[in-house]
Amino acid sequence: MRSSCSPLGSLWFLLLLGAGCLLLLVLVVQFLRCGLWRRPQRSSPSVFDDSSVGSKQQVTKRHRKLLLKSSAPAGGEEQQQLRLAKTQESRRHLLNEICDKYQPGITGRPVFRRQVSRVYVEDRSRLLYCEVPKAGCSNWKRVLMVLGGSAASTRHIPHDAAHYANRLRRLESYDRVGIAERLRSYTKVLFVREPFERLVSAFRDKFESPNSYYHPVFGRPIISRYRANATRSALRTGAGVTFREFIQYLLDVRRPVGLDIHWEPVGQLCSPCLLRYSFIGKFERLEEEANMVLRSVGAPGNLTFPGFKDRNPLAERTSSTITQRYFSQLNATERQKAFDFFYMDYLMFDYPKPFKDLH
Numbered sequence: 456m457r458s459s460c461s462p463l464g465s466l467w468f469l470l471l472l473g474a475g476c477l478l479l480l481v482l483v484v485q486f487l488r489c490g491l492w493r494r495p496q497r498s499s500p501s502v503f504d505d506s507s508v509g510s511k512q513q514v515t516k517r518h519r520k521l522l523l524k525s526s527a528p529a530g531g532e533e534q535q536q537l538r539l540a541k542t543q544e545s546r547r548h549l550l551n552e553i554c555d556k557y558q559p560g561i562t563g564r565p566v567f568r569r570q571v572s573r574v575y576v577e578d579r580s581r582l583l584y585c586e587v588p589k590a591g592c593s594n595w596k597r598v599l600m601v602l603g604g605s606a607a608s609t610r611h612i613p614h615d616a617a618h619y620a621n622r623l624r625r626l627e628s629y630d631r632v633g634i635a636e637r638l639r640s641y642t643k644v645l646f647v648r649e650p651f652e653r654l655v656s657a658f659r660d661k662f663e664s665p666n667s668y669y670h671p672v673f674g675r676p677i678i679s680r681y682r683a684n685a686t687r688s689a690l691r692t693g694a695g696v697t698f699r700e701f702i703q704y705l706l707d708v709r710r711p712v713g714l715d716i717h718w719e720p721v722g723q724l725c726s727p728c729l730l731r732y733s734f735i736g737k738f739e740r741l742e743e744e745a746n747m748v749l750r751s752v753g754a755p756g757n758l759t760f761p762g763f764k765d766r767n768p769l770a771e772r773t774s775s776t777i778t779q780r781y782f783s784q785l786n787a788t789e790r791q792k793a794f795d796f797f798y799m800d801y802l803m804f805d806y807p808k809p810f811k812d813l814h
């Protein structure tokens with residue numbers, strides 16, 4: 456007997472309705488707990504295939520609608536979470552668009568070790584962090600050390616310990632499966648900074664105060680190639696490189712010494728089109744956005760992202776005003792070429808043109 460209004464039929468209907476409501480409730484609760492942007496820990500078809508990016512976007516949109524529908528009163532903190540989540544959504548969306556346009560088909564490609572060589576692993580929090588120098592990376596390393604249990608607090612980790620004795624593992628040190636599995640299921644974090652500002656910050660840090668590595672290794676060849684009539688002592692120490700000389704080196708296709716991670720574009724350091732980060736933070740809002748990451752990976756409540764600057768703490772932090780001052784030492788052609796050098800970073804991370812005359 457197949458009657459739609461049999462007692463059994465309506466029982467099934469009620470059960471389904473109940474299950475549906477429960478699912479909705481679970482989704483809303485999950486959403487509130489995890490934030491919008493966190494990558495769902497579902498398995499994707501292939502370990503190197505990141506085709507779940509598209510569906511993630513849909514999931515995110517659905518979640519947002521759910522939240523808006525649910526009449527939960529949104530407090531200040533929730534408003535902030537929602538705003539940050541929307542920002543993440545639009546940053547990821549833009550990056551995907553740029554990647555599809557400039558590197559179509561890259562998402563299905565295998566990941567090679569060198570493409571994850573700047574990525575640090577924190578297994579307890581299931582976090583991957585791609586190191587971008589001059590965009591808060593020392594403090595990120597401190598935070599990873601605390602998360603991993605090798606330090607009790609970020610306060611007492613000196614700069615050198617954060618970089619050279621941090622006991623952090625890089626993703627490239629795992630085998631193929633270890634790499635793929637982490638890329639698939641961990642929260643992948645990238646923090647970027649306005650490219651010219653990052654460049655000026657690197658220049659000031661490496662060339663304007665004594666440095667036993669950058670002066671001999673980069674300063675010497677730069678002075679000897681780009682400075683007419685260099686003094687013997689400048690040639691010997693490599694100290695006193697000017698910003699203009701530094702830019703000449705950077706833009707030279709036959710540069711006398713290779714690039715360095717401090718001035719390498721993020722697009723090359725962190726392979727954002729290939730790795731499809733779950734979180735794209737900006738140095739300009741470092742603390743707020745980094746704390747959002749920490750809360751979402753379930754970091755201890757007393758761990759917040761540190762606000763201190765430890766290298767040359769007396770020097771003023773590189774601002775847009777300082778950046779403009781350095782770039783005003785260049786002529787229009789040099790500025791344009793420097794912009795071209797970082798063009799993809801400007802595009803992928805949505806930074807406006809830093810000078811009106813650039814195209």
Ligand SMILES: *[C@@H]1O[C@H](CO)[C@@H](O)[C@H](O)[C@H]1NC(C)=O
Pocket residue numbers: 601607608609755757758759
């Ligand atoms: C947070 O609290 C725990 C336990 O109370 C303590 O061991 C740890 O050092 C604290 N961490 C920070 C970063 O203060």
Ligand SMILES: *[C@@H]1O[C@H](CO)[C@@H](O)[C@H](O)[C@H]1NC(C)=O
Pocket residue numbers: 683684
């Ligand atoms: C280098 O020194 C020579 C001789 O002192 C001088 O004629 C020339 O103008 C100098 N060149 C530059 C670029 O300063």
Ligand SMILES: *[C@@H]1O[C@H](CO)[C@@H](O)[C@H](O)[C@H]1NC(C)=O
Pocket residue numbers: 703786787788789
């Ligand atoms: C700008 O400086 C470069 C040297 O870096 C020079 O070759 C070029 O002619 C200059 N361009 C203008 C427009 O002055």
